[in-house]
Amino acid sequence: MQLKSTFTDEVFSLVLGFIQVFLSLDLTRIGAFMLLYGESPSQIRILLLLGQDADSAPLIRGMQDSDLPCTIHECRDLMQLDHVLSSKDFSIDVLVIDLAESHLKYARQLIQISQNLPIVMLAPAGREAWIKQAVQLKNEHFLIKDAEGGFLALLPIVLLRVINQSREQHARTSAELNMIEHRLSLSQIVEGSPVASFVIDCNHQVTHWNQACEVFTGKKAFEMIGTSNQWQAFYSEPRPVLADLMLEDALEQKVKAFYPGKVSVSSNNKGVFEAEDFFAHMGENGRWIYFTATPIRDDCGKVVGAMETLQDVTRRHAVEAALQASEAFLAQIVDGSSVATFVIDRDHTVTHWNRACEALTGLAASDVIGTHEQWRAFYPSERPVMADLIMNGAMADDVDQFYHGKFRPSRLIEGVFEAEDFFAHFGTEGKWVFFTAAPLRDLDGKVVGAIETLQDMNERRLAEEALKASEARYRDLSITDGMTGLFNSRHFYESIEKEIERARRYGRPLSLLLMDIDNFKKVNDQYGHLEGDKVLQSLAMVIRGCLREMDSAYRYGGEEFIVVLPETRSDDAINVAERLRQRFEDQIQRPAPSLVLHCTVSIGVSQFVVGDDAKSLVKRADDGTYQAKHQGKNCVVLLDALKD
Ligand SMILES: Nc1nc2c(ncn2[C@@H]2O[C@H](COP(=O)(O)OP(=O)(O)OP(=O)(O)O)[C@@H](O)[C@H]2O)c(=O)[nH]1
Numbered sequence: 001m002q003l004k005s006t007f008t009d010e011v012f013s014l015v016l017g018f019i020q021v022f023l024s025l026d027l028t029r030i031g032a033f034m035l036l037y038g039e040s041p042s043q044i045r046i047l048l049l050l051g052q053d054a055d056s057a058p059l060i061r062g063m064q065d066s067d068l069p070c071t072i073h074e075c076r077d078l079m080q081l082d083h084v085l086s087s088k089d090f091s092i093d094v095l096v097i098d099l100a101e102s103h104l105k106y107a108r109q110l111i112q113i114s115q116n117l118p119i120v121m122l123a124p125a126g127r128e129a130w131i132k133q134a135v136q137l138k139n140e141h142f143l144i145k146d147a148e149g150g151f152l153a154l155l156p157i158v159l160l161r162v163i164n165q166s167r168e169q170h171a172r173t174s175a176e177l178n179m180i181e182h183r184l185s186l187s188q189i190v191e192g193s194p195v196a197s198f199v200i201d202c203n204h205q206v207t208h209w210n211q212a213c214e215v216f217t218g219k220k221a222f223e224m225i226g227t228s229n230q231w232q233a234f235y236s237e238p239r240p241v242l243a244d245l246m247l248e249d250a251l252e253q254k255v256k257a258f259y260p261g262k263v264s265v266s267s268n269n270k271g272v273f274e275a276e277d278f279f280a281h282m283g284e285n286g287r288w289i290y291f292t293a294t295p296i297r298d299d300c301g302k303v304v305g306a307m308e309t310l311q312d313v314t315r316r317h318a319v320e321a322a323l324q325a326s327e328a329f330l331a332q333i334v335d336g337s338s339v340a341t342f343v344i345d346r347d348h349t350v351t352h353w354n355r356a357c358e359a360l361t362g363l364a365a366s367d368v369i370g371t372h373e374q375w376r377a378f379y380p381s382e383r384p385v386m387a388d389l390i391m392n393g394a395m396a397d398d399v400d401q402f403y404h405g406k407f408r409p410s411r412l413i414e415g416v417f418e419a420e421d422f423f424a425h426f427g428t429e430g431k432w433v434f435f436t437a438a439p440l441r442d443l444d445g446k447v448v449g450a451i452e453t454l455q456d457m458n459e460r461r462l463a464e465e466a467l468k469a470s471e472a473r474y475r476d477l478s479i480t481d482g483m484t485g486l487f488n489s490r491h492f493y494e495s496i497e498k499e500i501e502r503a504r505r506y507g508r509p510l511s512l513l514l515m516d517i518d519n520f521k522k523v524n525d526q527y528g529h530l531e532g533d534k535v536l537q538s539l540a541m542v543i544r545g546c547l548r549e550m551d552s553a554y555r556y557g558g559e560e561f562i563v564v565l566p567e568t569r570s571d572d573a574i575n576v577a578e579r580l581r582q583r584f585e586d587q588i589q590r591p592a593p594s595l596v597l598h599c600t601v602s603i604g605v606s607q608f609v610v611g612d613d614a615k616s617l618v619k620r621a622d623d624g625t626y627q628a629k630h631q632g633k634n635c636v637v638l639l640d641a642l643k644d
Pocket residue numbers: 516517518519520521522524528529530531532533536557558559629633
């Protein structure tokens with residue numbers, strides 16, 4: 001029962017008629033009112049403004065007679081009214097004004113003070129004009145009371161209705177306000193966003209199409225808002241965009257049908273669907289777009305629209321495609337390389353194992369890629385390979401633990417190690433392998449993997465060994481007498497210098513034997529040079545059989561031999577010489593098939609004394625031999641330096 005501010009006599013009469021109907025229906029009890037409106041009354045807080053001399057008793061009694069639970073605060077003037085309304089201690093549902101003439105003077109202030117509080121005005125019969133005057137200020141409810149306080153019984157019902165209307169109005173206003181706020185904030189969010197975004201309502205009509213979206217799609221907001229043409233921005237034919245699907249039942253099913261394999265629910269935000277797709281009709285050459293859509297719900301959770309955002313990820317796709325191509329290219333390079341190569345990632349998982357590596361190690365790429373079992377190619381049990389150590393940032397000490405004596409830091413690259421080792425199970429007879437591992441770094445220099453290359457060193461090793469053998473052979477030949485196998489005289493002078501130096505420096509004894517075959521010319525003359533050679537070889541064999549490891553024997557001249565005896569004094573040297581002489585004499589020579597011959601040797605002995613050099617030492621031994629010849633040959637003569 002609200003009156004418009006354009007209050008007229010006709011309306012006023014109508015209202016009065018309505019009150020009469022109320023009365024005729026005898027709806028004067030709250031219970032009956034509740035039947036009509038279905039409202040449950042709660043404690044109603046009433047503020048009662050009375051005229052100066054007015055009696056509140058009939059009014060309060062009227063309220064008490066009703067079933068309406070209420071509390072009543074009384075006030076008599078505007079000050080009191082203001083105090084109660086502005087106090088936090090009082091919460092008022094309705095203002096009842098028992099109109100007095102005095103109120104009319106400040107009716108305007110009164111209505112201002114009451115703010116939005118519902119007002120019920122009571123005027124005495126015959127004073128309807130007061131009401132008329134008062135309600136012109138504010139459209140409110142009113143009642144005319146007769147002299148006996150008649151109609152007052154209707155007051156509780158009017159109060160309830162007023163309060164309910166007020167609450168409904170309030171609720172409606174707040175909902176509208178919420179909606180406006182919601183729309184306002186959504187508008188601000190969408191319009192202000194640098195991310196291309198658009199919003200549709202529950203009828204699939206575009207309500208927002210922000211500037212970024214205009215730039216992104218080339219479609220102007222004024223073309224799109226109010227239409228359902230959002231598909232035109234993306235497709236050549238009408239079809240739902242992701243936002244449209246947010247309004248559908250069986251949402252996920254439909255999303256999957258329209259974006260098969262391209263869409264998922266965001267892991268960060270459960271209500272948001274995200275997708276990535278190529279839109280061939282966008283831009284010059286099509287575009288990769290990352291787009292999200294989310295339903296917009298009202299306070300009750302009902303879907304009332306949807307918002308979609310768009311981001312151009314074409315460049316990222318191009319970069320990813322280039323990266324993939326470069327990875328594929330790299331994989332081909334690695335695979336095609338004739339150098340056995342494998343790569344591990346930061347988790348030590350094998351990512352590449354090329355054909356050369358398969359051939360060298362005998363382990364198939366398919367058996368090792370994706371595993372941590374690179375060790376299988378090299379070792380019988382699990383342990384790190386060089387690439388694993390590099391990946392772990394190993395220092396020389398760590399590498400030494402696994403490759404002791406076999407590795408060295410690379411001379412070319414810092415942080416890289418190289419090693420050489422023999423792998424017995426490679427090939428048919430095992431192989432020498434040179435291997436080197438280097439870290440793989442990302443653009444920030446962080447180690448993200450390691451590459452190891454392996455080179456079959458067998459052929460080189462064999463060649464090296466052959467070379468060493470040949471060098472040794474050559475060296476042996478250069479210091480060896482070809483006929484007897486003993487060292488030659490050139491080597492004697494190298495050796496005797498060292499031995500003299502050692503004997504001098506450490507005061508160690510050193511002796512020399514110089515021997516000459518007796519009557520050798522005769523052998524040659526009688527049986528020929530070749531038979532003479534056999535005698536020379538026979539003496540060489542006897543000498544070799546009599547020497548210790550530290551001794552050395554030399555063919556000094558044609559039929560002259562020298563034996564160097566380190567750590568040997570002259571008396572021991574004489575013993576050696578005697579043994580030699582005897583064994584040679586015992587040796588049977590057969591210069592002709594039926595002929596047995598025994599040859600002899602004369603031996604001169606000298607011992608090193610301080611001041612000796614090679615020449616003097618040899619000279620004394622030679623003199624000893626000479627004396628032995630003079631003493632009848634086949635004997636040993638020591639030529640003592642002191643006696644000399
Ligand atoms: N078969 C052979 N004979 C050699 C070789 N070198 C030296 N002769 C011979 O050795 C002989 C040495 O003879 P002489 O120096 O006269 O001495 P000798 O006959 O051994 O007599 P004495 O030394 O006094 O016992 C010579 O006939 C040389 O030709 C050789 O390599 N092979």
